[in-house]
Amino acid sequence: MSIPFNKPTFIGNELNYINNAIESNKISGDGLFTKKCHTWFEEKLNSKVLLTTSCTHALEMIAILLNIGSGDEVIMPSYTFVSTANAFAIRGAKIVFVDIRPDTMNIDETKIEKAITTKTKVIVPVHYAGVSCEMDVIMDIANKYNLFVVEDAAQGMMATYKGKHLGTIGHFGAYSFHETKNYTSGGEGGLLIINDSRFYDRAEIIREKGTNRSKFFRGMVDKYSWVDIGSSYLPSDINAAYLYAQLEQAQNINFDRLNKWKFYYDELSLVNNKLIALPEKHAIYIKHNAHMFYIKLLNLDVRTALIEYLKKHHIQSAFHYVPLHSSIAGSNFSVFNGQDVYTTSESDRLLRLPIYYNISYSEILQVVEVIKKFVEKYE
């Protein structure tokens, strides 16, 4: 039996809700289910939110809202998805990378201050694997230098830092509902989280092609027109219907993933040897969401061999980001501040194992058994 790396979350009620949306004869953006999703998130997060067509687009909207332009510098880790950087690079910003911490693969908060110049405008912490960055330290630095903080919480829904939901601590946050994330709106989708309410009215306009159409629908203006730059960042209500079915089950989905994550951890602890390192324990005030289960191998050669061995046994695994500073676009749009001590070396060792909603315990055991055999053979 083969085990895929990911299966998109599917809870069962998605199709009912999509049907309801179709029967209401209103499937474009900001329909009934978009409103239901907005209410759900606003109650949960205690912030203003807008569903978007992707997390990438939510980040692009943030760059517009912050008036990012050429000459501005944006600090972030190099170990992240291209969109974290691209959202700011397309506005003309220079991307300034800082090294990561090996224990969480998140930006090293102690190295941020050295990267700040008079041109710095934004810090973008990325909560890798749904494990929070050290937000108190990052917010203190931002306040000291008058910078904005944008949380790339693409992987972070339902995870918290000192009791606060990821994405609600900085000025802005962004979630992804891509099929590889814990919750999906039917393949592609995202959420813009606005924690500084001064930005809400303009966000609504940017999302609606630069028009005040949302105000018009609420009866606040008698006609709508072009008032600002913008694009089409609002998803179809079909996507919102898909997502809403999963929001209703958000707690159950989170419990299931956390249980499966713990099972992996306990079973692999028994296999632990010098070839394989398990995820490190993080501070107790950090609650993750089991977005991924990764191990770290001794080196790149061992990782390559294990990927092959798993594949031979019909198990899909995946390494992750090629650090952005070593990419083609990276050499045009970015600089690395300080030394790359951990970004490249830790990225080379990391391997993600299959984990998804409703993966069975026997599937996990199958993965563990194959890893066990690999370790015995390799010694």
Ligand SMILES: *Cc1c(COP(=O)(O)O)cnc(C)c1O
């Ligand atoms: C998935 C992801 C994104 C992009 O999300 P999309 O919804 O696919 O645009 C951005 N940043 C990080 C860290 C991600 O994991």
